Amino acid sequence: MPATKAPSTAYVFFNCDGEKSLASKNIFYNNAVYGKTQIGRKALWKKIQDEIEAKRVVIAEERMEEAQDAVLKGDPMEAGKLMQFGDIMEIDRY
Secondary structure, three states, X not given: OOOOOOOEEEEEEEEOOOOOOHHHOOOOOOOOEEEOOHXXXXXXXXXXXXXXXXXXXXXXXHHHHHHHHHHHOOOHHHHHOOEEOEEEEEEEEO
């Protein structure tokens, strides 16, 4: 019997309503998965920056560096807590 591969952690960015309700997080619209690697984290931060520039997501200017550090070096879901109209969820990839 082959050994089961342990899941790897990945992140999904979602546009959502102000309350971050699960119903507003559309997997068909936000379907990119970002790995826990440095390349994946940089791509996730780029996505967040694009959404901020398009005015679909808001992060207070004084919290921007904190959000960037969370995505690039820490727990990206902490950055989700700093966003309005955006969130980050962690998933297991098999």
